[in-house]
Amino acid sequence: MKIKSIELKVAAYNKNQYPDDGLTQIAVIGRSNVGKSSFINTIVNRKNFARVSQKPGKTQGINFYLVNNSFYLVDLPGYGYAEVSKEMKKQWSINIETYLNVSEYLKGAIMLVDIRHKPTDDDVLMMNYLKHRNLNYVVVATKSDKLNRQEIQRSLNVISETLEVDKGKIVPFSSLKKTGVDNIYTYLDSILED
Ligand code: GTP
Ligand code: MG
Numbered sequence: 001m002k003i004k005s006i007e008l009k010v011a012a013y014n015k016n017q018y019p020d021d022g023l024t025q026i027a028v029i030g031r032s033n034v035g036k037s038s039f040i041n042t043i044v045n046r047k048n049f050a051r052v053s054q055k056p057g058k059t060q061g062i063n064f065y066l067v068n069n070s071f072y073l074v075d076l077p078g079y080g081y082a083e084v085s086k087e088m089k090k091q092w093s094i095n096i097e098t099y100l101n102v103s104e105y106l107k108g109a110i111m112l113v114d115i116r117h118k119p120t121d122d123d124v125l126m127m128n129y130l131k132h133r134n135l136n137y138v139v140v141a142t143k144s145d146k147l148n149r150q151e152i153q154r155s156l157n158v159i160s161e162t163l164e165v166d167k168g169k170i171v172p173f174s175s176l177k178k179t180g181v182d183n184i185y186t187y188l189d190s191i192l193e194d
Contacts, residue, residue, distance in 0.1 A: 001185035001192075004068050006044045011061040013095075015102055019064055025072040025105045026191055029096075029126060030112030032078030035142035038175035039112060040065065040075060043184050050075060062099055071192060074099070074106070080122040100129065108136040108191040110184070115141035115155045115172060119162045127163045136194075138187045139165050144172040144179055 012018055019025075028036050037050035050063070063075040076099065077092050100106070109130050113119045119127075130137045141159055144152055152172055160167045171187075173180035 001189045003044045006046065006049065006065050006067050006073075009064045009066040009072070011063050013061050015098055018062075018099070018103060019066075019072060019105075023066070023071050023105065024107045024192060025064070025074050025103060026108045026110065026188065027074045027076055027100070027103075027106060028110045028112065029076050029130075030078060030140075030142075031080040031114070031120065031122065034078060034112045034114050035175060036075060036078060036112055039110075039140065039142060039173065040073060042173075042175040042178060043181055044073075062095060071188075072105075074103075079126070080120060100133065106135065107194065108138075108187075110140055110187070111137055112140045112142050112173075113159055113163075115144050115152065115159075116146055118158050124163060127165065136191055137169070138184070139163065139170045140173045140180065140184070141170055142173050142175070145174040145176045 009019060010017055028040060030036050040050040041047060044065075044067070050065070062077065065073045065075065067073055076096050079092060079096060111123075111127060111130065113123055127139075139159065141155065147155060156167055156170055156172065159165070159170055171180045171183045173184075
């Protein structure tokens with residue numbers, strides 16, 4: 001995989017706005033502030049393409065990024081942000097669920113968790129949903145630059161046990177140091193070849 005081009009095709013606020021061109025979609029999912037936008041910027045090698053937020057909860061719509069004119073990376077709003085109203089939380093989870101339920105071109109999911117923290121109940125729910133939907137997925141453990149080697153191994157064990165995911169399916173990742181990028185390209189290739 002080589003990423004040659006990327007453009008924001010649509011920021012969707014309801015399902016009528018989802019692209020309907022038959023191109024494969026791969027979702028980027030995770031808690032608010034876990035590093036989704038940074039992850040996207042890193043794998044597409046652009047500094048400020050997806051907006052990185054100082055304040056969590058920035059990405060509210062569903063951003064469909066068209067990559068190489070051949071597939072979409074779908075940036076979902078982050079869930080689990082504590083500081084917003086109940087109403088808003090509800091709206092967000094509805095947005096996420098609606099997309100996951102109706103998207104017929106969704107072929108894979110990149111599930112992000114912060115390597116420093118045990119995955120939350122929300123993360124476990126999301127993971128179970130992905131398994132239930134039989135989606136091909138990979139787990140990305142973000143911000144790995146914040147831990148040393150030994151701590152990383154320990155965290156991978158915790159993540160693996162909590163999400164009940166094989167350790168081999170978890171990629172330590174750092175946007176800062178660009179760790180893990182090649183593993184993601186390999187994953188994208190495997191989805192797109194399918
Ligand atoms: P929302 O859109 O609000 O849900 O957040 P997000 O998941 O898109 O996270 P975002 O990429 O905006 O990053 C959140 C914060 O984490 C920012 O301050 C980033 O600079 C920081 N961050 C993201 N990735 C990394 C990483 O790999 N290493 C370090 N050290 N910090 C990171
Ligand atoms: Mg974001």
